[in-house]
Structures are given as C-alpha cells and as structure tokens.
Amino acid sequence: xxxxxxxxxxxxxxxxxxxxxxxxxxxxxxxxxxxxxxxxxxxxxxxxxxxxxxxxxxxxxxxxxxxxxxxxxxxxxxxxxxxxxxxxxxxxxxxxxxxxxxxxxxxxxxxxxxxxxxxxxxxxxxxxxxxxxxxxxxxxxxxxxxxxxxxxxx
Numbered sequence: 001x002x003x004x005x006x007x008x009x010x011x012x013x014x015x016x017x018x019x020x021x022x023x024x025x026x027x028x029x030x031x032x033x034x035x036x037x038x039x040x041x042x043x044x045x046x047x048x049x050x051x052x053x054x055x056x057x058x059x060x061x062x063x064x065x066x067x068x069x070x071x072x073x074x075x076x077x078x079x080x081x082x083x084x085x086x087x088x089x090x091x092x093x094x095x096x097x098x099x100x101x102x103x104x105x106x107x108x109x110x111x112x113x114x115x116x117x118x119x120x121x122x123x124x125x126x127x128x129x130x131x132x133x134x135x136x137x138x139x140x141x142x143x144x145x146x147x148x149x150x151x152x153x154x
Contacts, residue, residue, distance in 0.1 A: 042091065042104050047142040053118030055094065055139040057126035058082065058111065068109035077124035082109035084118075089147025094121060095140040096129045103129055107147060 059076045060066055068074050070088040081092065086107045095102035103125055112120040119141055123132065131137040 042093065042144050045144045047144065048146065049143040051118055051141040053139065053141070054116055054136050055119045055121060055131075056112055056114070056117050056136045057123050057132060058120045059123040070108045072108050074109070074122070076122055078122050079103065079105050079125060080108040080122055081105040081125065082111035082120040083107045084110065084112075086143065087147040090143060091145040091147070092119075093142040093144055094119065094125070094129065095142070096131055097138045097140060099130050101129050104144070
C-alpha cells in the first residue's frame with residue numbers, strides 16, 4: 001500500500017513540475033545557412049523602397065496551420081515573413097531599430113492583420129533579430145528585390 005502511495009506522489013510531483021515549465025515554442029528544424037536568401041550577397045544591393053513601422057512575430061501555432069498564403073509550408077525557423085501588399089517572393093531586409101540587427105527575409109504570407117503593424121516575421125527570425133520576448137518592435141523594412149506574384153519556388 002505504501003509503495004502505491006509513494007509512486008502516486010512521485011507521478012504527481014513530476015506532473016506538477018512539468019506543468020510549471022514555461023512554454024517556449026521549439027523550432028521545427030534548425031535553420032541552415034542555405035535557407036537564408038542572403039546567398040546572393042544582398043549587403044550592397046540597392047534599396048528599392050523603405051518602410052518604417054512595427055513588426056510582430058508569428059508561428060505555426062498562431063498561423064492556425066502549416067501552409068502560408070503562397071502555398072509554401074511554414075517553418076518556425078524559416079527566413080520568411082508576411083506582408084499585406086508586397087508580392088510573394090519579394091526579398092526584404094528587416095532591421096530591428098532598437099538593437100541594429102538585420103536579416104534578409106522572403107515574403108511568403110499575408111498579414112499582419114493589426115492595423116498598426118507592417119510586417120510579421122517567423123518566430124525564429126524574431127529570436128535571431130532579438131525581439132522574441134518583446135513580441136513587437138519598431139523596424140525598418142527595405143525592399144531589395146521585387147518578387148513575382150506567381151511565386152512557386154519550393
């Protein structure tokens with residue numbers, strides 16, 4: 001009888017400790033350097049258009065599924081973003097204004113759906129840019145290369 005009570009106590013303690021852990025969405029797979037569209041060396045590329053505004057992040061869980069508006073599979077660690085009007089396949093440089101970190105991303109989705117925000121980046125990009133814990137941040141979005149509305153690269 002005592003053995004059952006001890007095992008129940010241990011299982012209860014284990015479940016309580018697991019429930020108290022904070023939830024941090026894990027990335028589906030680690031991002032590879034080959035996934036980054038910066039392979040063409042966009043560092044000295046001319047900027048076609050610049051936007052300033054607020055950015056937020058999204059993930060598979062917040063996107064309510066695994067596919068984007070362009071039909072591509074969404075990966076939390078991907079170098080992709082969502083914009084309301086830019087064509088799919090457009091390459092943009094997103095620079096976080098409070099710490100100066102920047103990243104080249106490809107537009108593959110539509111959003112954000114809040115009026116005050118101009119771009120949504122994946123949760124992995126938010127972690128690399130350094131604003132995951134803040135949720136939103138002020139950014140500069142520079143269009144480097146216009147995409148095609150028939151974006152089919154997969």
